[in-house]
Amino acid sequence: MTKFRLPKLNSWVTTLVLASIGLHGLVLALPMPDLIEEKPDVPEETEPEVIQVVTLPKLARTPGSSKPPLPEPPPEEPLPVEEPVDEMVLANPEILEELEEIEPELDDFSEWEEEPGFDEELLDEGDGGDEAPPELTLDERIASLDSYTDFDDTQIGNTPVLTQLGKMAEQGFLPTPLRDLERALSEVEVPLQECLENPPGTSVSFMVEVGPDGTLIRDPKPLNSSGYQVLDEKALEIARDADYAAYHAMGKTKAYSFNIEIDYEACNLASGLANAEAAS
Numbered sequence: 001m002t003k004f005r006l007p008k009l010n011s012w013v014t015t016l017v018l019a020s021i022g023l024h025g026l027v028l029a030l031p032m033p034d035l036i037e038e039k040p041d042v043p044e045e046t047e048p049e050v051i052q053v054v055t056l057p058k059l060a061r062t063p064g065s066s067k068p069p070l071p072e073p074p075p076e077e078p079l080p081v082e083e084p085v086d087e088m089v090l091a092n093p094e095i096l097e098e099l100e101e102i103e104p105e106l107d108d109f110s111e112w113e114e115e116p117g118f119d120e121e122l123l124d125e126g127d128g129g130d131e132a133p134p135e136l137t138l139d140e141r142i143a144s145l146d147s148y149t150d151f152d153d154t155q156i157g158n159t160p161v162l163t164q165l166g167k168m169a170e171q172g173f174l175p176t177p178l179r180d181l182e183r184a185l186s187e188v189e190v191p192l193q194e195c196l197e198n199p200p201g202t203s204v205s206f207m208v209e210v211g212p213d214g215t216l217i218r219d220p221k222p223l224n225s226s227g228y229q230v231l232d233e234k235a236l237e238i239a240r241d242a243d244y245a246a247y248h249a250m251g252k253t254k255a256y257s258f259n260i261e262i263d264y265e266a267c268n269l270a271s272g273l274a275n276a277e278a279a280s
Contacts, residue, residue: 138234138237142234148192148196150229151196151197152225152227154225155224156200158224160223160225161224174255177257178256178257178258179258181247181256182258182259184243185238187260187261187263188204188234188260190263192267193267200227200228203262204224204226204232204235204236205223205257205258205260206222206223206260208257210244210248210253210254212251212253214245214246216244220236223257231262235262238260
């Protein structure tokens with residue numbers, strides 16, 4: 001009886017042992033979690049840097065003052081003096097010859113075509129509206145009636161001339177009348193087609209100083225006025241252009257006086273003819 005049970009018990013034990021071994025192998029085959037805790041990186045301890053501290057000496061203070069004295073400014077350094085360069089010498093003068101031979105390339109505008117509808121004349125007319133009109137010449141101003149709006153009769157006639165000559169005589173200086181020059185000078189013509197409301201004076205008188213070489217020492221000085229600035233300017237222009245050497249003793253400095261006539265009769269004649277034509 002005992003012998004029969006013992007082999008049967010051994011077979012069960014063997015089966016259990018084999019099953020246990022198989023389960024252990026299965027467990028060991030499964031991935032195992034990391035059970036080891038990672039330690040954080042701890043920086044290595046380093047010794048602190050030693051900073052050297054220097055104690056500055058105390059500034060001297062004047063008695064009775066609570067603020068320290070200001071430090072003296074550093075001395076100014078003299079500016080460098082640039083030596084003048086007498087001349088420049090090129091190390092390679094052949095470069096200039098090469099540059100002169102090079103001609104600049106110009107753009108070729110021959111292929112450009114003017115767009116239709118572009119009119120240069122219209123563009124010029126639009127730009128010209130902002131430009132000031134050209135200044136009239138002296139002769140154009142004399143022929144314009146707008147130049148005769150500044151009439152002044154205070155210096156017309158011989159009275160201003162005599163006043164000026166009297167002041168010169170008191171100073172021991174009296175110009176010599178130069179009648180021959182008067183006959184040679186041209187008149188100031190008033191080229192208007194209608195008469196002025198206030199007619200101008202008959203002449204404008206001048207005093208000039210002529211040097212030893214027969215030329216003017218200074219600009220002619222007017223002694224009276226025609227009543228209109230534009231006519232006075234024309235008379236002054238004639239006086240400046242006069243030939244004084246032909247009537248002057250060379251080698252001396254002398255003062256002269258003369259008159260330049262104002263031709264207003266042409267204006268009266270033109271106005272009379274216009275009135276006659278209108279009446280007929």
